[in-house]
Amino acid sequence: MAARVVRRAAQRRWALVVVLAAVLVSIPAVVTALSGQATAKADPAALRALVARSASVPYQGYVESTGSMGVPDLPRLADLSSLLSGTTRTRVWYRNPSSYRYAVLTIAGERDVYHGALGETTWDYESDMLTEVVGEAPLRVPRAGDLLPPELARRIISATATDPVTPLPPRVVAGVDAAGFRLVPADPDTTVGAVDIWADPASGLPVRVEVGAKGKTRPIMVTQFLELDRAAPPTSVTRPQRSPGAGYTIVSVEDLAGVLGAFSRFPQQPVLAGRVLRQTEVGGVHGVGLYGTGLASFVVAAVPRSIGDPLSESATQAGAAKGEVTDGTALTLSIPPLTMVIARSTLTRRYFLLAGLIDARVLRDAAGQLTSLLRGRR
Amino acid sequence: MIGVELRKLMLRPRNWLTLLLLCLLPFIVAVFLSVSQLAPPPGQGGAFLSAVLSNGELYPAAALAMVLPIFLPLSVAVTAGDSIAGEAGTGTLRYLLIRPVGRVRLLIAKLVALAVFVVVAIVLVAVTALITGVTLFGGGAEAVGQPGAVTSLSGAALSSDDLALRLLAAIGYIVVSMLGFGVIALFASTFTESSLGAALIALAVLITSSVLETLDAATPVKPYLPTHYWLAWIDFFRDPVFWRSIDSGLLLQAGYIVVLFAASWANFATKDITS
Numbered sequence A: 001m002a003a004r005v006v007r008r009a010a011q012r013r014w015a016l017v018v019v020l021a022a023v024l025v026s027i028p029a030v031v032t033a034l035s036g037q038a039t040a041k042a043d044p045a046a047l048r049a050l051v052a053r054s055a056s057v058p059y060q061g062y063v064e065s066t067g068s069m070g071v072p073d074l075p076r077l078a079d080l081s082s083l084l085s086g087t088t089r090t091r092v093w094y095r096n097p098s099s100y101r102y103a104v105l106t107i108a109g110e111r112d113v114y115h116g117a118l119g120e121t122t123w124d125y126e127s128d129m130l131t132e133v134v135g136e137a138p139l140r141v142p143r144a145g146d147l148l149p150p151e152l153a154r155r156i157i158s159a160t161a162t163d164p165v166t167p168l169p170p171r172v173v174a175g176v177d178a179a180g181f182r183l184v185p186a187d188p189d190t191t192v193g194a195v196d197i198w199a200d201p202a203s204g205l206p207v208r209v210e211v212g213a214k215g216k217t218r219p220i221m222v223t224q225f226l227e228l229d230r231a232a233p234p235t236s237v238t239r240p241q242r243s244p245g246a247g248y249t250i251v252s253v254e255d256l257a258g259v260l261g262a263f264s265r266f267p268q269q270p271v272l273a274g275r276v277l278r279q280t281e282v283g284g285v286h287g288v289g290l291y292g293t294g295l296a297s298f299v300v301a302a303v304p305r306s307i308g309d310p311l312s313e314s315a316t317q318a319g320a321a322k323g324e325v326t327d328g329t330a331l332t333l334s335i336p337p338l339t340m341v342i343a344r345s346t347l348t349r350r351y352f353l354l355a356g357l358i359d360a361r362v363l364r365d366a367a368g369q370l371t372s373l374l375r376g377r378r
Numbered sequence B: 001m002i003g004v005e006l007r008k009l010m011l012r013p014r015n016w017l018t019l020l021l022l023c024l025l026p027f028i029v030a031v032f033l034s035v036s037q038l039a040p041p042p043g044q045g046g047a048f049l050s051a052v053l054s055n056g057e058l059y060p061a062a063a064l065a066m067v068l069p070i071f072l073p074l075s076v077a078v079t080a081g082d083s084i085a086g087e088a089g090t091g092t093l094r095y096l097l098i099r100p101v102g103r104v105r106l107l108i109a110k111l112v113a114l115a116v117f118v119v120v121a122i123v124l125v126a127v128t129a130l131i132t133g134v135t136l137f138g139g140g141a142e143a144v145g146q147p148g149a150v151t152s153l154s155g156a157a158l159s160s161d162d163l164a165l166r167l168l169a170a171i172g173y174i175v176v177s178m179l180g181f182g183v184i185a186l187f188a189s190t191f192t193e194s195s196l197g198a199a200l201i202a203l204a205v206l207i208t209s210s211v212l213e214t215l216d217a218a219t220p221v222k223p224y225l226p227t228h229y230w231l232a233w234i235d236f237f238r239d240p241v242f243w244r245s246i247d248s249g250l251l252l253q254a255g256y257i258v259v260l261f262a263a264s265w266a267n268f269a270t271k272d273i274t275s
Helices: A002-034 A045-054 A077-084 A147-159 A251-258 A305-317 A360-371 B004-013 B013-036 B056-067 B072-089 B094-098 B105-137 B160-189 B195-211 B216-224 B230-237 B243-269
Strands: A059-067 A086-094 A099-106 A108-115 A120-122 A129-134 A165-172 A176-183 A192-199 A204-212 A222-229 A247-252 A275-280 A285-291 A299-302 A321-325 A327-335 A340-343 A351-356
Touching: A002 B243, A045 A165, A045 A176, A045 A192, A059 A077, A077 B072, A086 A129, A099 B195, A147 A192, A147 A204, A147 A222, A165 A192, A165 A204, A165 A222, A176 A204, A222 B072, A247 B230, A299 A305, A299 A360, A305 A327, A305 A340, A305 A351, A305 B160, A327 A360, A340 A360, A351 A360, A351 B056, B004 B105, B013 B056, B013 B072, B056 B072, B056 B160, B056 B230, B072 B094, B072 B105, B072 B160, B072 B195, B105 B160, B105 B216, B160 B195, B160 B243, B216 B243
Parallel strands: A129 A247
Antiparallel strands: A059 A086, A059 A222, A086 A099, A099 A108, A108 A120, A120 A129, A165 A176, A176 A192, A192 A204, A204 A222, A275 A285, A285 A299, A299 A351, A321 A327, A327 A340, A340 A351
16 A cells, blocks of 8 residues: 555656656747747749848848758868858858858857958957958858858849749748748759748848759758847947957968969860850959859869869769760769869860859860860860 | 765765866866977867967866866766765665655755865866966966957957956856756666766766767757757857857756756655665
């Protein structure tokens, strides 16, 4: 009898513990449910136009961008690899297009970019250095700031202005009742399957972007606000502060343009694989050309051997397919939706790097045209 | 009852030895850094270690980062695991409860004693590190505006007052984190008569949690892992302070403390005491 009473008391106590644990574990789900059902509605075409004009909308918050492209470590481009293949945690304070700051958080460090009217200043805790960049950076590799939902959405929309859009169910993102639309690139050669964008229907501020690749069921890039305040941040936050204990340097834009080393001087072709040369100097850097339009455009650069050799090695280790092109060899690395071809001419021993969100066949055709050219011939 | 537990805590040489060893590691590292004048570059080595050569006032933060992953949880696990299991193992638990002392009161007293140990351990590490840092690397005299000022993770200069405030907040956060972990060992301690066994259970939880942290497939459960937000105290040294992980970490540890203390009570209150 006494044992039964004790057992019942024990059962009551454990039941209480289980209920307590269940309540605590369910709190996040309850909070999410209480934050309201998504009801936002907007005409997809009108919302796209609103998003395209949203550059003046201020905001501050915290963004997590998760890429699952599995990009291998590329020489001098380790940051890009981690950006496209992992989760990037970013805080952002945006006043207007000429005054903003974002900070990429690491476990015990931080990299900040301050953008002001006079140029950019970067802070890197790992190098303990505040760097003032004189002028506008002509060419740079994609960075965390490009993956912020507003930046990424506006960039994609500007490249696909006339492509069809369809409505998506609304969703609550960082407390914003956001309306959504799906954008399907019209160009059959692009490897981007669809881009889903959710934005505040009132201001057009994008709060979540998903990029899908053709042949993939899951998005290969998801970026969204987890915290968002639509009040303009104070200038004290967006202005770089120089600590006397830290290093300080000023660099010109040319220094940053050499991330990949000096690009080889090479006469660019007016048309490659049927795509017209749209920019002869991407961002003002000689040797880099941009072909085609919209999401199906691709860049072409002749790279020196000091870059081409390790780049080929990395691509091979990452499983790039080796093939023949006219008068040369080509390594094709497809990490949907990104396609990269590293071609080497047997005639001139030159390396060419071609990359874009485009079908590998197009890039190989373009590579074949380049490798068959004799030195200096147009 | 609480007074008795605190007295036992203070009079046990093993606890003082644990505290000594905790303080010794940062001291040894400081001596090496001071003699060689070779700090790891920023972003490499322990957090904040790169900056201590220019200002010793930051050394408590570096010391806490040093002991947090293993040493501190190890000492907390050993102390918390000994709470009930130690009494049972030495045969004193039965006599303790005969006095009479309510089981809930005993459990609360053990939790308070554990909290005091955690506070003393962390404060002692911070204070000895501050003394060591200022003595070996200098500090104080170097105010903001002169070389040697402490730079936050975001690049802004931190005044001595600001640094002290952030250090205190970081210490408070680590105390809560360790208390959340200690309650796991306390819970295990109510199941066994072996204090070593209870400590090992807690350490197994620590290792499992740390391993799952590195696994992408475990992403959905990561926010619930006890170690997930342990390093969020570093966010006190960003500018502005990044509260998101700190808030989440405090809530998570509060959850662990409440649930596991309740589970300890549920098990201990109706447990047969045989020793």
